[in-house]
Amino acid sequence: MRITIVGSGYVALVAGACFSEVGIDVVCVDVDHNKIGNLNKGIIPIYKRGLEEMITRNMKKNRLKFTINISEPIKESEVVFISVGTPSDEDGSADLKYVLAVARDCGKHMDDYTLVVTKSAVPVGTSSKVKTAIQVELNKRKVYIDFDVASNLEFLKEGAAIDDFLKPDRIVFAIESSRAEELLRSLYKPFVREAPSLEIVAKLLEAGARVNGYNPVATEEIKHYFENTITYFEDQYEALINSDCLAVLTEWSEFRIPNYNLVDKLSNRSVILDSRNIYDRLEMKDKGFKYFCIGVDTSNDVLKPLLSSAS
Numbered sequence: 001m002r003i004t005i006v007g008s009g010y011v012a013l014v015a016g017a018c019f020s021e022v023g024i025d026v027v028c029v030d031v032d033h034n035k036i037g038n039l040n041k042g043i044i045p046i047y048k049r050g051l052e053e054m055i056t057r058n059m060k061k062n063r064l065k066f067t068i069n070i071s072e073p074i075k076e077s078e079v080v081f082i083s084v085g086t087p088s089d090e091d092g093s094a095d096l097k098y099v100l101a102v103a104r105d106c107g108k109h110m111d112d113y114t115l116v117v118t119k120s121a122v123p124v125g126t127s128s129k130v131k132t133a134i135q136v137e138l139n140k141r142k143v144y145i146d147f148d149v150a151s152n153l154e155f156l157k158e159g160a161a162i163d164d165f166l167k168p169d170r171i172v173f174a175i176e177s178s179r180a181e182e183l184l185r186s187l188y189k190p191f192v193r194e195a196p197s198l199e200i201v202a203k204l205l206e207a208g209a210r211v212n213g214y215n216p217v218a219t220e221e222i223k224h225y226f227e228n229t230i231t232y233f234e235d236q237y238e239a240l241i242n243s244d245c246l247a248v249l250t251e252w253s254e255f256r257i258p259n260y261n262l263v264d265k266l267s268n269r270s271v272i273l274d275s276r277n278i279y280d281r282l283e284m285k286d287k288g289f290k291y292f293c294i295g296v297d298t299s300n301d302v303l304k305p306l307l308s309s310a311s
């Protein structure tokens with residue numbers, strides 16, 4: 001998926017870096033020529049632990065770009081985040097002039113369905129103003145283009161922005177259509193789906209286990225967390241060779257019906273930990289696996305010796 005983030009301030013840079021880290025193509029747009037010029041030279045205007053490395057890594061992979069030209073990114077993106085500043089007005093309320101300027105840009109340049117999402121801190125009622133601003137521009141162009149407006153408030157804590165973004169307690173959306181919901185869910189899915197597996201791997205490492213990792217899409221993100229403390233594989237069966245236990249931590253469809261004979265043959269012991277309950281317990285028993293899943297009362301007698309022999 002390709003997304004545009006308008007604004008290259010604190011919120012936009014963290015979101016842009018993190019979305020690109022999990023493989024999404026991101027363009028950050030800003031009106032500030034200086035800022036964009038510096039970002040393109042690798043000069044990051046703010047310091048957040050891990051942010052500079054993440055931005056540089058993803059720029060090199062061409063997944064994260066910075067520009068002052070808003071028209072092309074909007075035309076090419078399915079989702080546009082508005083992440084510009086909302087300074088206080090004279091009466092203390094949020095000044096929406098920058099937000100609405102971006103909404104007008106969306107109306108001027110979109111040429112296919114677009115989901116416009118406000119990430120800026122804005123008051124209740126802003127979405128309908130954003131919607132009107134976009135529609136006015138579309139009317140001027142005399143074109144009919146379907147679009148949705150959504151709100152996705154940001155809750156980044158100082159100092160832990162990247163962790164908060166990649167492992168959020170919650171993600172809050174206000175949406176109007178199922179299409180918008182689907183898009184936002186798919187956009188945030190990797191961060192969310194991977195989060196429990198990251199913690200489980202960290203605990204295994206702490207307990208002294210040696211971990212072979214395979215993930216069909218998020219290897220780069222996982223490398224960011226674990227660097228060379230785990231061994232990465234491009235093939236799920238290769239990762240199993242000489243291992244004592246297969247832990248299924250995510251729900252990719254390719255894990256659903258594995259070649260059980262191969263799993264049995266490649267691993268040292270036929271132990272499966274299924275944290276997503278994707279296999280049938282009785283079938284696993286029939287096939288001779290020592291099978292552990294969630295919510296079923298099983299003893300951990302098999303796990304204890306595994307972990308102690310690893311340490």
Ligand SMILES: NC(=O)c1ccc[n+]([C@@H]2O[C@H](COP(=O)([O-])OP(=O)(O)OC[C@H]3O[C@@H](n4cnc5c(N)ncnc54)[C@H](O)[C@@H]3O)[C@@H](O)[C@H]2O)c1
Binds near residue numbers: 119120122
């Ligand atoms: N900073 C935080 O901790 C934080 C946390 C949560 C939410 N927010 C909210 O998120 C929003 C963004 O915050 P920030 O700290 O990233 O702001 P910021 O001031 O650091 O960056 C905003 C950027 O938007 C750019 N901009 C302004 N008008 C533009 C336009 N028309 N087109 C393109 N770019 C434009 C500015 O040049 C600036 O670089 C604000 O509403 C803020 O209240 C901030």
